[in-house]
Amino acid sequence: MIKEKLNNTADLSIRPLQIGGAQKYEGVLLYIENLVDSQVIRDNIISPLLRIRNSSELDHQNLMNSLAYHHIQSPSVEISQSIEMAVNGIVRGKTLVMVGGFDRIVIAETTQWQQRSVEQSSRQRSPGGPMIGLSEQLKVNLNLIRSFIQSPNLVVESKQIGRFSKTDLSIVYLKHKVDQKALEEVRTRLDTLDVEYVLESRVVEDALEGRKKTIFPLVFLTEMPDVVAAALYEGRIAVLVNGTPMASIVPSLFVQYMAQPNEYYTKSGKLTNRFILFFCYFISVLLPGIYVAVAYFHENWFPAKFAKKYFTHSDTILSFFFEMCILLLILYLLILVSFRIQTDMIIVASLVGTMVVSTTAVDAKLIHPLSLIIVGIAFLTNLLFVTGGMANAAFTLRFFFLILGSFFGLTAMGIGFILLIIYMSRLRSVGVPYLAPIIPFRPQEFKDVFYRGDLKKLINSPHKYPHDDKE
Template sequence: MNDHDPANFTISLHKNIETIKEQLHHTAELVVRTIRIGESKYNVALIYLDELVNADVIRDFIITPLFLFKGMKKSDTGPFIDHLASEHIRASSVEMVSSFEDALNGIVRGRTLILVEGYDGGIIAETTQWQQRSVEQSSRQRSPGGPMIGLSEQLKVNLNLIRSFIKSPDLVVEMKQIGRFAKTDLSIVYLNHKVDKQALEKVRTRIETLDVEYVLESRVVEDALEGRKKTIFPLIFNSEMPDIVAAALYEGRIAILVDGTPQASIVPALFVQFMAQPIEYYSKTGKLSNRLILFFSYFISVFIPGIYVAFANFHKDWIPAKYAKKFFKESETLLPLFLEVFLLLLILYILGLASFRIQTDLIVLASLVGTMVISTTLVDAKLVHPFSMIIVGISFLTNFLFLTGGMASAALTLRILFLIIGSFFGLTAMGIGLILLIFYMALLRSVGVPYLAPIIPFRPQEFKDVFYRGDTKKLINSEHNYPHDDKE
């Protein structure tokens, strides 16, 4: 808002209209409809942005009632504009405003401003009609035995989906707006009698202190929620499945939804929760094996390239002689083993980036070219050993299990780190590195909750859903308590 512009409406309808036009920079979408009502006693202006409103709502619930208005009765009390808002405007939501800032904030959200000559206030009526896609099946997260639908880009749609899973008056939605230049709607969602109060206060504080010009997606909010200490590990769990969000709320966690982002950010996020998969709660089988396989797969994804190179460089005598001779001693590849593995990891990473950056109709072609380059050219040119390709392939495939939630990015960094350690210092150094990594993870906090809980600090009563999926009835009826400390 310009400094020379008045902050509040005046009683002049013409001046108010001109001020709004100036502050919206005379955009072509702005519509100003003036009418006379009450046997020509009152001049009224309807102001809205044409592409954002539902014309039928304006016609049926605002214009038609105004034309039917004949005037105030002797029994009517109070200002005419208040009477108009309470008795005649039939929109689903009506709000009185007195400042240009509030009026403009409503107009850019698809609402209609109603001004009356002689009154220094206005009426904001709900007439929004955003363009949106229908609720569809989630493409990034799937659960063969559970619901298929995923969240969309519309905040109201997402809140509706969550309420369809949690039909309880204890479900609380706090609405906030962030951004100085352009305001974006944000919702903090939790269950009042189950939420972790300390975590909720930290979420509120960090969002309220977030000072940015605009927000296009939730990453900016997630950075604020993670706190000042940055880490490669995700301290926020992202999900686009409303049933996963609902389950997290039942466990006392908090979901943050940002308008325009088709996923929810869930806190507190613990390391063990990234090892759980939705299918475990919809299927009878895999209560123990699925969780253990995921823990083992994450270990394989991070450590197997480093272990492979460490064996080749420092521990050949630990391997039967015929295998050591075949895989390490008589290798005819041109590159050192460390560079072989690093080159393969780099190529696979580039292929992963390409799959998201190129057109969908070129993905098959890119896959064919990538397959020829990796499987045929590198081996025939003796740049890499076939066994190196198997090791890196296993590491890369197991990493796919952790794309949901964001844990895969941490695995990539750790994989390279332990590859370097194993290549230059051997298995002993990798073991020391693993111990230091556990200490580091134990120091991490997700909105005040220790990242490795309930393992560190040790809370055996919470182990019913850590290394195995316990009985569903016990899981549903048990209380989830999160430890807190002041180390953040």
């Protein structure tokens, strides 16, 4: 029956053996050879069972219990009568011990997954903090988090997602600090997730974000275990999926993307970094639209000589609006290319990109030099928010405000900005307002919003998140 459930796969190993002395029992081990540690099977299962020479060592009434709890030396064993449970165990690298004449099976832990060692994070770095990043193995990631939070209050809830192939998932939080309403919302959304399989955490992130889709990330992503630990201390919840070297943290707030990990490891910048990041985000979103709006509607704000040279008498082929659109699309294309091509081809892609977006295009009268500078500033400031996923929202908003500025001017951009704030204030991350603690206004939480407050006060002060019934 088990062979049929596994579709007679070629890597299923069946190892017969005899157990006992004068009264021998015919037994068999089943495992998938590519998933198990053969040394563990020999030392912890085969050798102890073959050493049984005297039948008095066995409890014949409860033979499977006797084998599981007195002889098999695997760190984790369980006894089951379910074929489904046996098949689920064997595909996870466990070994089945079966004995003729008994209707129960011993499932012993013998898994050996192939995995990379813990390495330095390549996508997120902190000059003054830890350099290690999460890996693809869930057990390794939980080990890293526990190394930062050595407390009995650290709770790990395990789930399995997928009908066709089950994937392990863990919900991690601190019992005495977690926001209980957010935790219940996370449990509810994950329990209602019904998919055939999970290859990466994106489907889990969609479930955590809820039915209301938005361009803003409602789940904060990180591969730094110290960032996960800090979020847990603040009452947030981390969701880790086996096979994904990222942790999904909720609730996710807009102000969270303005706080960089290195702020908490260095003394400098605690009063200026946040303001600079807020300013850079608005520059990244609004600057192209402001530039085109000034060129089309407000060139009289500048001296006539300057306005004539840069706005009214531009001798480029394309209009300012199309220049900005093409430049933004080319830079976005370069980002996509850098992730999709071979690493040894990145130099070639960079060379071609430099030829397309450079002074060559300016000399050919294709692009205005000021347009190139504006797009370059917007692009560089956008790179500050790649961590966590906020950069994608900025890319969409940049085109939205570019269209408003091109056709309706700065007044329309101002109205659009107000509508954007109203829209963001209505977003919720597992029930918590996205703009909290700014909207709703909670001044007691401002000690870590626009500036990094005293670390001792931050550590000792509790974090509370507002909730309402809107979702």
